[in-house]
Amino acid sequence: xxxxxxxxxxxxxxxxxxxxxxxxxxxxxxxxxxxxxxxxxxxxxxxxxxxxxxxxxxxxxxxxxxxxxxxxxxxxxxxxxxxxxxxxxxxxxxxxxxxxxxxxxxxxxxxxxxxxxxxxxxxxxxxxxxxxxxxxxxxxxxxxxxxxxxxxxxxxxxxxxxxxxxxxxxxxxxxxxxxxxxxxxxxxxxxxxxxxxxxxxxxxxxxxxxxxxxxxxxxxxxxxxxxxxxxxxxxxxxxxxxxxxxxxxxxxxxxxxxxxxxxxxxxxxxxxxxxxxxxxxxxxxxxxxxxxxxxxxxxxxxxxxxxxxxxxxxxxxxxxxxxxxxxxxxxxxxxxxxxxxxxxxxxxxxx
Ligand code: NAD
Ligand code: IPM
Ligand code: MN
Numbered sequence: 612x613x614x615x616x617x618x619x620x621x622x623x624x625x626x627x628x629x630x631x632x633x634x635x636x637x638x639x640x641x642x643x644x645x646x647x648x649x650x651x652x653x654x655x656x657x658x659x660x661x662x663x664x665x666x667x668x669x670x671x672x673x674x675x676x677x678x679x680x681x682x683x684x685x686x687x688x689x690x691x692x693x694x695x696x697x698x699x700x701x702x703x704x705x706x707x708x709x710x711x712x713x714x715x716x717x718x719x720x721x722x723x724x725x726x727x728x729x730x731x732x733x734x735x736x737x738x739x740x741x742x743x744x745x746x747x748x749x750x751x752x753x754x755x756x757x758x759x760x761x762x763x764x765x766x767x768x769x770x771x772x773x774x775x776x777x778x779x780x781x782x783x784x785x786x787x788x789x790x791x792x793x794x795x796x797x798x799x800x801x802x803x804x805x806x807x808x809x810x811x812x813x814x815x816x817x818x819x820x821x822x823x824x825x826x827x828x829x830x831x832x833x834x835x836x837x838x839x840x841x842x843x844x845x846x847x848x849x850x851x852x853x854x855x856x857x858x859x860x861x862x863x864x865x866x867x868x869x870x871x872x873x874x875x876x877x878x879x880x881x882x883x884x885x886x887x888x889x890x891x892x893x894x895x896x897x898x899x900x901x902x903x904x905x906x907x908x909x910x911x912x913x914x915x916x917x918x919x920x921x922x923x924x925x926x927x928x929x930x931x932x933x934x935x936x937x938x939x940x941x942x943x944x945x946x947x948x949x950x951x952x953x954x955x956x957x958x959x960x961x962x
Contacts, residue, residue: 614647615918618678618883623657623696624892625902625951626684632904632955633682633911636930639959640915640923651678657688657696666699672707680914681885684907685892698750705743708882710875711774712781713743714913715858715889720905721936723866723945727838734842735865738789740782741854743875745774746805748851770805770850775812781878782848783820789845793817795827796849796857809850834860841865858889862906869903869944872910874917886914900950903942905931908958930961 621630634650641648653674655667666686668674675681681704687696704710719725719735727735751767779795786793795813799806810827817825828836830853837844837860849857862871871889888906896902908931915924934940940957941947949957 612645612647614649615679616649616651616677617914618675618681619650619652620655620681620683620700621652622655622684622686622700622892623688624685624894624897625890626686626892628897628900628902628951629888629904629907629955630682630684632951632958633907635955635959636908636927636962637911637915639962640920640927643926643962644920644923646920646923655700656686657691660691660696660699666696671700672703675704675708675883678883680883680918682911682914683885683887685888685890687892688897689894702748704885705875708875708877708885709744709879710877710882710884711742711744711777712874712876712878713739713741713854713858714785714874714876715739715741715854715861715871716913717858717861717865717871719865720870721932722938722941723870723935725865726863726867727841730841730864737837737841737844737861737865738785738846739854739858739861740778740785740846740848741858742774742778742849742851743854744851745769745771746851768805770808772812775809776816777878779813779816779848782846783816783823783825786823786846787820791822792824792844793826793846793848794833794844795825796830796833796847796853797827798830798853800829805850813848830857833857837861837864862889867903867944869906869942870909871906872913874910874913876917884914884917886910886917900952901943902951903944904951904955904958905935908955926962927958930958933961934958 621627686701716738719732747768752765754764756762799810862868868890873889875885912924912927934957940949
């Protein structure tokens with residue numbers, strides 16, 4: 612029997628609620644398919660920060676290194692500034708383990724409705740390939756002339772050739788396994804250094820994939836297209852910030868934030884990858900037991916796939932589709948009255 616060592620970081624807010632359900636479902640899958648999941652739980656969170664002054668211990672990254680994978684709930688809660696909590700946990704993990712691909716597949720599942728009227732499941736299936744290690748997310752810059760009339764801040768973006776090339780190449784490889792279409796999010800009309808460079812590298816990589824249809828669209832127009840003609844999109848590749856924004860939009864047009872999973876992938880598998888929902892800790896509904904656990908469960912199936920447990924992943928996906936399709940046990944965001952735990956248990960039983 613293969614045993615997998617998984618680091619579980621529930622984090623904050625609804626991260627904690629949905630993590631319990633994802634573990635429930637994964638444990639059911641492990642039992643049915645005959646592999647072992649050895650969970651180690653870490654209390655790294657804003658609560659920990661409030662007590663100790665740090666989100667994770669100094670050797671936190673070292674502690675995670677030995678695991679086969681990481682399942683993360685969500686990080687961030689009122690009381691701790693977001694840039695402190697996120698740069699104290701989520702972003703360092705993504706970077707230390709070179710998880711430079713943030714893969715965010717979305718599709719309209721049975722029993723759920725798109726925010727867009729009259730759209731069917733066939734039209735609503737996309738995958739956002741988000742650059743996850745550099746770009747607009749940078750510590751370079753600073754605040755100047757503080758408190759004076761001429762006060763200003765500078766925020767620098769870093770786009771390396773290696774970083775841009777590898778994410779775009781990854782998107783083309785994903786496209787070969789899907790529709791054979793890649794759309795690049797750009798803003799080379801307005802952002803004068805980074806985006807023309809992004810386009811240049813996109814063009815170079817596209818030339819190496821003559822079998823894949825490549826197009827680039829300005830991020831503003833792309834946002835409109837995602838709402839008005841989502842059927843014309845499949846693989847969408849974007850920088851760290853553009854990919855972040857587009858992934859919530861893509862989630863919204865395919866059934867909501869409660870449905871969208873995410874994998875922070877280290878494609879070379881030299882370090883653990885980390886799986887989480889696209890959504891955050893949702894302080895507005897935290898502690899109420901009404902968060903939709905499906906996004907986290909689907910993130911956990913992405914983890915199973917990466918671990919090589921394809922059959923188990925397929926069974927969990929089928930269980931999610933079955934329960935949602937029956938339309939009985941649904942959380943409030945899906946129009947039902949079920950609790951997080953009821954939906955999680957229904958999926959675990961269906962597995
Ligand atoms: P959010 O995704 O937490 O919430 C946005 C809205 O969607 C809220 O109204 C929320 O109730 C709803 N929502 C989200 N997930 C849901 C679910 N599973 N079921 C039902 N409704 C759901 O975004 P936010 O409000 O911008 O961020 C809250 C906190 O989370 C912030 O501290 C932010 O920095 C953090 N955050 C963390 C991550 C992460 O850890 N990966 C991701 C995004 C945001
Ligand atoms: C996400 C989140 C994070 C991001 C935040 C919380 C730093 O929005 O995972 O999408 O922007 O990467
Ligand atoms: Mn986001």
